[in-house]
Amino acid sequence: MSFEKILFYILASITVITALRVITVKNPVHAALFLVLTFFSTAMIWILLEAEFLGIVLILVYVGAVMVLFLFVVMMIDVNMAPMREGFIRNLPVGVFVALVMIIELALVVGPSVFGLQSYPAPAPAPAGTNNTLALGQVLYTDFVYAFEIAAFILLVAIVAAIALSQRRRSDAKYQDAAAQAKVRREDRLRIVSMPAVKAVVESAEAVQSPEGGEKKA
Amino acid sequence: MTEFLSPVLGWLPQTIQFLIVTLIQIGIIILGVTLAVAYLTYAERKVIGYMQVRLGPNRVGPKGLLQPIADVVKLMFKEIITPAVANRVIFYAAPIIILLAAYVAWAVIPFDDGWVIADVNAGLLYVLAVGAAGVYGVILAGWASNSKYALLGGMRSAAHKVAYELAMGFALVGVLMASNSLNLGEIVRGQSGSILHWYWLPLLPMFAVYFISGVAETNRAPFDIAEGESEIVAGFHVEYSGMGFALFMLAEYANMILISALTALLFLGGWLSPFQGTFLEPAFALVPGIVWFLLKIAFLLFLFLWFRATFPRYRYDQIMRLGWKVFIPVTVLWIFVEGVFVYFKLGPWFS
Numbered sequence: 001m002s003f004e005k006i007l008f009y010i011l012a013s014i015t016v017i018t019a020l021r022v023i024t025v026k027n028p029v030h031a032a033l034f035l036v037l038t039f040f041s042t043a044m045i046w047i048l049l050e051a052e053f054l055g056i057v058l059i060l061v062y063v064g065a066v067m068v069l070f071l072f073v074v075m076m077i078d079v080n081m082a083p084m085r086e087g088f089i090r091n092l093p094v095g096v097f098v099a100l101v102m103i104i105e106l107a108l109v110v111g112p113s114v115f116g117l118q119s120y121p122a123p124a125p126a127p128a129g130t131n132n133t134l135a136l137g138q139v140l141y142t143d144f145v146y147a148f149e150i151a152a153f154i155l156l157v158a159i160v161a162a163i164a165l166s167q168r169r170r171s172d173a174k175y176q177d178a179a180a181q182a183k184v185r186r187e188d189r190l191r192i193v194s195m196p197a198v199k200a201v202v203e204s205a206e207a208v209q210s211p212e213g214g215e216k217k218a
Numbered sequence: 219m220t221e222f223l224s225p226v227l228g229w230l231p232q233t234i235q236f237l238i239v240t241l242i243q244i245g246i247i248i249l250g251v252t253l254a255v256a257y258l259t260y261a262e263r264k265v266i267g268y269m270q271v272r273l274g275p276n277r278v279g280p281k282g283l284l285q286p287i288a289d290v291v292k293l294m295f296k297e298i299i300t301p302a303v304a305n306r307v308i309f310y311a312a313p314i315i316i317l318l319a320a321y322v323a324w325a326v327i328p329f330d331d332g333w334v335i336a337d338v339n340a341g342l343l344y345v346l347a348v349g350a351a352g353v354y355g356v357i358l359a360g361w362a363s364n365s366k367y368a369l370l371g372g373m374r375s376a377a378h379k380v381a382y383e384l385a386m387g388f389a390l391v392g393v394l395m396a397s398n399s400l401n402l403g404e405i406v407r408g409q410s411g412s413i414l415h416w417y418w419l420p421l422l423p424m425f426a427v428y429f430i431s432g433v434a435e436t437n438r439a440p441f442d443i444a445e446g447e448s449e450i451v452a453g454f455h456v457e458y459s460g461m462g463f464a465l466f467m468l469a470e471y472a473n474m475i476l477i478s479a480l481t482a483l484l485f486l487g488g489w490l491s492p493f494q495g496t497f498l499e500p501a502f503a504l505v506p507g508i509v510w511f512l513l514k515i516a517f518l519l520f521l522f523l524w525f526r527a528t529f530p531r532y533r534y535d536q537i538m539r540l541g542w543k544v545f546i547p548v549t550v551l552w553i554f555v556e557g558v559f560v561y562f563k564l565g566p567w568f569s
Contacts (some may be wrong), residue, residue, distance in 0.1 A: 029305075033308075052340055053339075057343065063351055064347060068350075068354075072376045075357070
C-alpha cells in the first residue's frame with residue numbers, strides 16, 4: 001500500500017467517524033467542533049487529490065467563517081437536549097426509512113455504476129508545476145463566467161433580502177450617531193465663563209474645617 | 219540547505235533526507251520564533267517604559283536582559299488551575315490550538331529568495347486559512363472556562379475577528395491583483411525594482427487597512443476588547459494560569475511577528491533591499507536579503523508597541539463600525555480603482 005493510500009484511509013476514517021459524532025454527541029458545542037474536524041479532514045483529502053486551492057478555500061470559508069458564526073450562536077443559546085430526544089423512538093421508523101431512501105438514491109446517482117473506474121478512469125497525475133488555482137480561475141472566468149456571475153448576484157440579493165427582512169429598528173433602544181459624535185465642536189459642549197478673580201478670605205480655621213458649617217467664602 | 223547537509227546525510231534515501239532537512243528547518247523556525255517572542259516581550263516593556271519615562275525591567279541580568287527567562291521559569295512553576303465545571307478537554311486544547319495556528323503559518327513564509335519550507339502555490343490562502351483556524355482558540359477558551367467574563371471575551375473576539383478577517387481578505391485580493399500570484403515568493407519578486415515598486419504605494423489604502431486589521435486580529439491594543447482588563451477582567455484567558463496563560467501570551471506575540479512578516483512580504487518588498495535601483499545599491503550589495511526582511515519585521519513590531527503605548531482602547535461598537543462600515547467599503551472601493559489601474563496598465567506596478 002502506498003503512502004498516499006494509507007493517508008487517504010486515515011483521513012477518510014476520521015471524516016466518517018467525526019461526521020457520525022456530529023449527530024450522536026450530546027453537547028451542541030462538541031457537535032460543532034466535530035463538524036470543524038470533518039471539514040478539516042475533507043480538506044486534507046482534497047489536497048491529497050491535488051486540489052489544494054479547493055481544500056484551502058474549504059477551510060477558509062467553512063472553518064474560518066461559517067463555523068465561527070455557528071459556534072457563536074450555539075454558545076449563546078442554551079440548548080436543552082432532553083425535550084428534543086422525546087419522540088426519538090416514535091419517529092425512528094420514519095427516520096430510518098427516509099435515510100435508507102436517500103442512501104439508495106445516492107448510490108443510484110453517484111454509485112460505482114455511474115462514477116466507477118470504468119466510466120471515469122483515474123486521471124494521470126498532473127505534471128509538477130501545475131498551478132490549479134490558475135486553471136480554476138481560467139475556467140471560472142471564461143467558460144462559466146455567466147453562471148458564476150449570476151450565482152454571485154443571486155447570493156448578493158439573498159444577503160440584501162435577509163438583512164432587509166430581519167432588520168427592525170426598536171423605538172425604545174438608544175442609538176449612537178457616530179457621525180454626529182465626530183462632528184461635535186468645542187462650542188457645542190463647553191462654555192467658558194469669564195469670572196473676576198476674587199481673593200479668598202478665610203475668616204477662621206473652624207469655619208473651614210467643620211463639616212456642617214461648610215459655607216466656604218469664595 | 220540540502221546541499222549543505224549532503225556530506226552528512228548523502229547515504230540516506232531521498233525521502234528520509236527530505237524529511238530530516240524539513241524537520242531541521244521546522245526546528246530552526248520554531249526556536250527562532252519562540253526566542254523572538256521572548257525578547258519581544260522584553261522589548262515591549264522597555265519601549266513602553268521609555269515612552270512613559272520609566273526604565274522598564276532592569277533587575278534580572280545586565281540591563282534586565284534575562285527578564286523573559288525569569289518570566290518563563292515563573293510561569294512554568296505556577297500551579298495550573300482548572301475552574302469548576304469547566305470543559306476540561308476543550309479548556310486545555312484551546313491554548314494549544316491558538317499556538318499551533320500561530321506557528322504553522324510560518325511554513326510558507328519566505329525569509330529570502332527561496333528560503334522557505336513549503337513553496338506552495340496557494341501560500342497566501344494558506345496563511346489566511348490558518349489564521350482563520352486560530353480564531354477557535356480564543357472562542358473555545360472563552361466558552362470552556364465556564365466563566366461569564368471569559369465567555370464575553372470569547373463572544374467579542376468571535377464577532378470582531380470575522381469582521382476584520384473580511385477586511386484583511388479584501389486587502390489580500392488587492393495584492394493578488396497586483397502580483398497575479400498567490401505564492402508569497404512570487405509576490406515579493408513582483409515588487410522588485412525600487413522602493414517605489416513595492417506594493418505599499420499603489421495599494422496604500424489596502425496597506426493601512428491590512429496592518430490595522432492585523433493589529434485587531436492579534437487582539438492588541440487599541441483593539442484588545444477580547445481581553446479588556448477594565449471591563450471584563452482579562453476576557454477569554456481570565457481563568458488560565460501558569461503554562462496555559464503562557465501559551466496564550468506566546469501565541470499573541472507569535473501572531474504579532476507573523477502579521478509583521480506578512481505585511482513586510484506583501485507591501486514592503488519582503489527580502490528586497492530598500493536601496494534597490496538607487497546609487498546606494500552597490501554599497502549594500504553584500505547585505506543578505508534576510509537582514510532587510512528582519513529589519514522590516516522589527517520596524518512593524520515597533521509600530522505595534524507604539525500603538526499600545528499611544529492609543530486608548532476602542533469601544534466595542536466603535537470597533538464594529540470601523541471594521542464593517544469603514545475598512546470593508548474602503549478595500550472594496552480600492553479593488554475597483556485597482557481594476558482601472560490594471561486595465562490601463564498604470565505605472566511600473568501593473569505593466
